Amino acid sequence: MIRYLNPFLFIYCLLITGCGSSSNVQENNLNSLNLEVNLADENSSYHTITLSGFNQEIQNQYDVTVQKLEALSPEDVKKIDQSADQIAATIKDDPISYNRVLWALGSEHFKEHSTDYESPEPTASDWDEMPELNGGMNALMSEVRYPEELNGLGGQVMVEFIVTRFGDVKDPFVTRSLHSAADHEAIRAIKKMKFKPGIIDGVPVQVKFTAPVFFRNR
CATH class of the missing domain: 3.30.1360.40 (Gyrase A; domain 2)
Incomplete structure (x- = not known):
């Protein structure tokens, strides 16, 4: 089952580059x-x-x-x-x-040893967390390459995708286009990203999200 959380809150979280970094360090240490x-x-x-x-x-x-x-x-x-x-x-x-x-x-232990479970319903409790992009927006923008075909054009591409319960990006597609070359580059960059998954009642779940990919001619 795919969960739907507020994409505007997600975009805000992306813009805060340190979002969730300290807890990720501890989790990775336990892997x-x-x-x-x-x-x-x-x-x-x-x-x-x-x-x-x-x-x-x-x-x-x-x-x-x-x-x-x-x-x-x-x-x-x-x-x-x-x-x-x-x-x-x-x-x-x-x-x-x-x-x-x-x-x-840690996510590695969850991947290797997890069992199937019934999908919990959102409760807006302290156990609920939105997905977080590892490295924040800087990680995404450092991956983006400006296509020559844009010829100085700037703007953003909106990409919708699923963050799996393991933090992987799945099935990305463009919901707001800038240029075909930019669209392809946005999809490529998004696919490279890793996330801390969305959490409902303490359990990782799939979540559908939308993220902006910015293009600026430097």
Whole structure:
């Protein structure tokens, strides 16, 4: 299911280049951890995950992991067991809880170990977040190349696309054209972008968005 959030708020977020950068650093740091998963079955009423491989060169990696798990307790995480070199978490037998914990630990773990879940409905709660472009608008504009065919023409192309629950761009198309060459370049640049996905009730979801791509003759 594709979610629709306010594209004008999205454009505003793009213009703030530092949007969401600090939390992304922590999430990326946790992607390097080893993750062992045991899903609930007839012998267990809970999911369990075990994290190991903590890198001393990554500042506070162990403490950040514990903090993220504690932030989801007791609603999702029922128990946290700690030792010197690993952390084990007991998770509620619920697909949304399980995926919410994986997402808190990093997008790579979510990609590799996520399960299907029922699409949650928007609640306008603190769990709801709009997608954020990694690197902000600067990342997009640094990718854009000014086509020679524009011959000094400036303006913007509006591109509509889907941000997947993994932060990838899917099915972009032009909704406001400037020139065929600019349209093609806008699509190419948008496809190169990576996003922090939209979040509803703590779970990553697909979201449809529109973004401007600006062309200026420098």
